Amino acid sequence: MENVLLGLTNVLNLINIVAIFAGTAIGLFVGAMPGLSATMAIALLLPLTFGLPPATGISMLASLYLAAMYGGSIAAILIRTPGTPAAAATVLDGYPMAQKGQAGKALGVSLVASLVGGIISSIALLTVAPILGKIALQFGPIELFAVAVLGMTIIGSLSQGSTTKGLLAGAIGVMIAMVGMDPISGAPRFTFGYLQLFSGISFVVALIGLFSIPQAIRLIEKDIKLQKANKITDKMLPTLKELKTMWVTMIRSSFIGIFTGLIPGTGGDTACWFGYNEAKRFSKHKEKFGTGYPEGVAASEAANNAVVGGALIPTLALGIPGSSGTAVLMGGLMVHGIMPGPTLMTEYADVTYTLIWAVMLANFAMFGVGLLFTRVSVSVTKVPNKVLAPIIVILSVIGSFSINNSVFDVGLMFGFGLLGYFMDKIKMPTAPMIVGLILGMMLDNSFNQSMMMSQDDYLVFFKNPIAATLLAIAGLSILQSTPLFGFLRSKLIRGKNP
Amino acid sequence: MKKQLILNMAAVFLALFMAWLFYYESLDLPKVAYQLPRMLTYLITILAIILIIESYLKYRKTTEEVQEEGIMVRRTFLFICSIALYIYLIDFLGYFITTPLFIFGSMYFLKATKIRNILYVTIGFTLFVYLLFVRFLHLPIPLGPLS
Numbered sequence: 115m116e117n118v119l120l121g122l123t124n125v126l127n128l129i130n131i132v133a134i135f136a137g138t139a140i141g142l143f144v145g146a147m148p149g150l151s152a153t154m155a156i157a158l159l160l161p162l163t164f165g166l167p168p169a170t171g172i173s174m175l176a177s178l179y180l181a182a183m184y185g186g187s188i189a190a191i192l193i194r195t196p197g198t199p200a201a202a203a204t205v206l207d208g209y210p211m212a213q214k215g216q217a218g219k220a221l222g223v224s225l226v227a228s229l230v231g232g233i234i235s236s237i238a239l240l241t242v243a244p245i246l247g248k249i250a251l252q253f254g255p256i257e258l259f260a261v262a263v264l265g266m267t268i269i270g271s272l273s274q275g276s277t278t279k280g281l282l283a284g285a286i287g288v289m290i291a292m293v294g295m296d297p298i299s300g301a302p303r304f305t306f307g308y309l310q311l312f313s314g315i316s317f318v319v320a321l322i323g324l325f326s327i328p329q330a331i332r333l334i335e336k337d338i339k340l341q342k343a344n345k346i347t348d349k350m351l352p353t354l355k356e357l358k359t360m361w362v363t364m365i366r367s368s369f370i371g372i373f374t375g376l377i378p379g380t381g382g383d384t385a386c387w388f389g390y391n392e393a394k395r396f397s398k399h400k401e402k403f404g405t406g407y408p409e410g411v412a413a414s415e416a417a418n419n420a421v422v423g424g425a426l427i428p429t430l431a432l433g434i435p436g437s438s439g440t441a442v443l444m445g446g447l448m449v450h451g452i453m454p455g456p457t458l459m460t461e462y463a464d465v466t467y468t469l470i471w472a473v474m475l476a477n478f479a480m481f482g483v484g485l486l487f488t489r490v491s492v493s494v495t496k497v498p499n500k501v502l503a504p505i506i507v508i509l510s511v512i513g514s515f516s517i518n519n520s521v522f523d524v525g526l527m528f529g530f531g532l533l534g535y536f537m538d539k540i541k542m543p544t545a546p547m548i549v550g551l552i553l554g555m556m557l558d559n560s561f562n563q564s565m566m567m568s569q570d571d572y573l574v575f576f577k578n579p580i581a582a583t584l585l586a587i588a589g590l591s592i593l594q595s596t597p598l599f600g601f602l603r604s605k606l607i608r609g610k611n612p
Numbered sequence: 613m614k615k616q617l618i619l620n621m622a623a624v625f626l627a628l629f630m631a632w633l634f635y636y637e638s639l640d641l642p643k644v645a646y647q648l649p650r651m652l653t654y655l656i657t658i659l660a661i662i663l664i665i666e667s668y669l670k671y672r673k674t675t676e677e678v679q680e681e682g683i684m685v686r687r688t689f690l691f692i693c694s695i696a697l698y699i700y701l702i703d704f705l706g707y708f709i710t711t712p713l714f715i716f717g718s719m720y721f722l723k724a725t726k727i728r729n730i731l732y733v734t735i736g737f738t739l740f741v742y743l744l745f746v747r748f749l750h751l752p753i754p755l756g757p758l759s
Contacts, residue, residue: 165749191700278666280625280657289634289652296645303645304637327695334691334722335683500724504715504739507695511702511711512741516751521703528699532692536626561648 121467129398137177145185152182168450173472200382207410212344222350231416232477233422246431247459255563265434287550309365367416375424381437382418388416673684
């Protein structure tokens, strides 16, 4: 309770409030631009937070992440192109509403639903994360190793596309995290003679490269004509009577969003469809969905904003990022010398609880900024991709340079960028690699400590009940995504119904 | 599907090459430093083999060629090369000579917008970066001949 109050007091500092509003405004514009993603924007802005106190910098980035979720709906509603993947389902009803001359109303419903989803998930974050954090504090290196393996396998197996590619990306990420001095023996590992690699590969350098350069290249590799944006001619805020019909949907979608966010590997893009489909399934007016029905917008927007709080729960309590956005946020913590893991809720309680309250406050900031600036943000949806691409490159270069004031890091960032672009072409997800990079150090330390404790007995992970359970779940999560599971399930069903 | 198979094989090759490289580098390390990385190289090798089998089975099963929207290869390649050249030249010419050149050159090459607008973006953005990173954040950016 003491920490909760400490976080609340911290967040109400003027500098933090300004940072939250600034992050929210940037997030709104970034989300509104179809060429930019929230994750990329957080990665690019991360170096800017170096000069700020950790809590302030991270609060700004978290606010950006949250506001970008709403910002994504602006482009979805006005130009039929989701600003972020999390707003994909919003297009279905948002765009038809705009065509009927109800663009303002659609955006207003989206804003209110985002606020509701965000607040409910912030409450969940504020209540569940400390409890989970307390449990995680009991974990020793053996359990921590199992937690990291579980995080890796879940994000690998739930990533879009092939599980094998997801796991491969994660394993390569862990391998890259091993570059640098070994923490126990002090021996330089995989530095290939480069002095610059002795301190390891900066996580932020890798992150900027993996998220920004492929995005810049993608923006120019095809000629995409911008759609003409619908105009906002009507009032934005829905009436209370209109809202009353959507409350249940918003609350249901909020819970869907929280649970989707909790599972590593799934994010706003999954939650929006899940929320939308469930709203349609429970609705008495199923036929109206897809024709410009406000409830459809509310369902998807409440769900995608609720993901933020949900995804932050495992991130803060266990040190396992729930999505690529939270993985980047975690990178922000690491930049400030705060190591991910269960100690986040105790040792760094001031930063962590400030962040939790910042997420709560960012919802209100998003509502205010949204009401004031949504009409203005329409103009950024018109920025051509070919203008955005070189600007992204410039920001990536300066961002990666600023980490260690090293041009070597800029080259490294570009190398990661090319790797990310190649991974995109072969449909290999980058999120598991990012998580691997983050969890690599935790895996390495906990593995070595476990080995020392057990005198090199590999079975130690199976003798510990918690670790064994977690590893069994990890194994199951891999198994369920393989063809073998489908085969076993069909055999089982046939066995029951011969 | 054949294209996907080739790309998957390229991924396998890259993964196996990395695994081999890291395994080779681990040969001189003490046990405590090589234990986990070596296990990872085994894991990557196993996953790469599974990916080969998976890709081949998928290729055999699918008869239809999925038509994907093509990319402008020449433009993409030249843009990537221009980024590489830009980064390479920073050390010699400095950030504030290479950056406006890159912005103007790449936008002109991409036919991003009218030349007047490209000029505005080039000057505006270079100035923005200068004010934010040099004046405000005091970043020691390489200035080249301008230093």
